[in-house]
Amino acid sequence: xxxxxxxxxxxxxxxxxxTRAAERVHISQSGVSAQIRQLExxxxxxxxxxxxxxxxxxxxGKAALEHARAALAAAGALGQAVGEVTDLIRGRLTVxxxxxxxxxxxxxxxxxxxxxxxxxxxxLLEDNSDRxxxxxxxxxxxxxxxxxxxxxxxxxxxxxxxxxxxVAAVPAGHPLAEQRxxxxxxxxxxxxxxxxxxxxxxxVFDQACAAQGIxxxxxxxxxxxxxxxxxxxxxxxxxxLSDSMAAHYRDxxxxxxxxxxxxxxxxxxxxxxxxxPAIRELLxxxxxxxxxxxxxxxxxx
Numbered sequence: 001x002x003x004x005x006x007x008x009x010x011x012x013x014x015x016x017x018x019t020r021a022a023e024r025v026h027i028s029q030s031g032v033s034a035q036i037r038q039l040e041x042x043x044x045x046x047x048x049x050x051x052x053x054x055x056x057x058x059x060x061g062k063a064a065l066e067h068a069r070a071a072l073a074a075a076g077a078l079g080q081a082v083g084e085v086t087d088l089i090r091g092r093l094t095v096x097x098x099x100x101x102x103x104x105x106x107x108x109x110x111x112x113x114x115x116x117x118x119x120x121x122x123x124l125l126e127d128n129s130d131r132x133x134x135x136x137x138x139x140x141x142x143x144x145x146x147x148x149x150x151x152x153x154x155x156x157x158x159x160x161x162x163x164x165x166x167v168a169a170v171p172a173g174h175p176l177a178e179q180r181x182x183x184x185x186x187x188x189x190x191x192x193x194x195x196x197x198x199x200x201x202x203x204v205f206d207q208a209c210a211a212q213g214i215x216x217x218x219x220x221x222x223x224x225x226x227x228x229x230x231x232x233x234x235x236x237x238x239x240x241l242s243d244s245m246a247a248h249y250r251d252x253x254x255x256x257x258x259x260x261x262x263x264x265x266x267x268x269x270x271x272x273x274x275x276x277p278a279i280r281e282l283l284x285x286x287x288x289x290x291x292x293x294x295x296x297x298x299x300x301x
Contacts, residue, residue, distance in 0.1 A: 003075055005039040006068040008032045009047060013065050016054050091278050092121040096132040096144035098199075100224045103161070103267065105289040106145050113285045120278050128198035128223070136270050142279050143271040143286075147200020149207060149263070153270055159283075161290055162244070162267040166205060169232055169239040169246045169253040176238065182256045184214055191219035193228050193237035201265045205240055208261040229253060 011021035012032065022029040040046050047061035057065065097106060110122060127135070133153050135141035145161070152158045168187050170176045176190070188209070195202045209216055219237045222228050229249040232239035239246070239253065242265045246255040269286055271279060 001039065001042055002035075003072065005035045006071055008035050009039060009061075010065065010068050010072065012036065012048065012055050013057055013061065016056065018055055091119075091276070092123065093142045093276075093278050093282060094123045094125070094140065095282075096125055096127055096135055096141045096146070098129055098132065098145060098147055098267075099126045101126065101145065103145065105161075106286070109282065109286040109289040112289065113282050116285070117278065117281060128196070129200045130198040130203075133270060136272055139272065142276065143269060143282060145267065145269055147203075148266045148268050148270070149200055149203040151266060151268070156270045156272055158268040158270045159287065159290070160266055160268045162242075163264040164242040164244055165264055166201065166208075166240055166258055166261050167243050167246050167255040168258055169229065169241055169249065169255050171233045171235055171253055174235065174238070174254075176256060177254050179256055181259050184208055184212060184258055184260050187238060187240075187258060188214050188216035191217050191237040192240055193220035193222065193231045194218060194240035195228070196221045196223060199223070200267070201240070201242060204261070204263050204265045208258075208263065212260070 008021065008025055008027075011024050012018055015021040015024060018029050018032055022032045025032065036047065043060070043064070045060035046058055047064060048055045049058055095110065097103075110124070113120070114122060125141075129147040132141065132144040132146040133148065133156070136144050137153075137155055148158070151160055168176070168182055176182060176186075194205060197203075197206070220228075220231050222231065225241060225245045225248070228239045228241060229245075229252065231237060233249070233252040241255075243255070246253060269283075269290075271283070273279075
């Protein structure tokens, strides 16, 4: 019995199709079929019912499946343990980042990690902050750069990268343009453009409004700060942004401090655990990258 036979067996069981399983393990369908036939001969039982178009497990196949998965997992753990001892890290990391991320130290950290550990496959995906945090919590993401309303989301570890107040931003000629500070109630007398629910910035804003019983009119929503600024500059609504976001548009917009929203919008790296040596190493590179000068274009979401 060989590990590759168990790998092919699990692939067919999960794909329920020999052709798709062959594509998954990158060998011919005849090769998969031959190896599984050999495994069946060694076990003395058929593992699949091949009478229909879909490959379904027999009773013996169902009994064997979890043991096959466990054997493959154990083999992977063995390789990882030896890799740690020999300073060679392998595996896969799935990293999440907020949509439209412009925080370049994250990319610097990924690049430095890749140079140090080329045997680790890195996957990178974008989503809104709430879904990123839930992905880390559920284990579908190893680490994520996400906007949050609290320094440490429940059940996770976190490293705060940016902590900023919310501001309102208006164009020249707007009734609020001569002010330098504003209250949440004054702001809510005007239509507002801000990020959608599920972003850290929007969560902070919504919580502040709820605490005062204020129901603002969210006239427009956009995931990108550039879009929010462009809409506000055209006089369609008052923009709600973080301080550093608004600073990028000072040629078009005047930023007003919102006096009674003191809770900051946070941008943080979040992760669930550090049992994986790859996650531990990526965190080392991330701390090093983010310890440098504050990046231009920093944008909590």
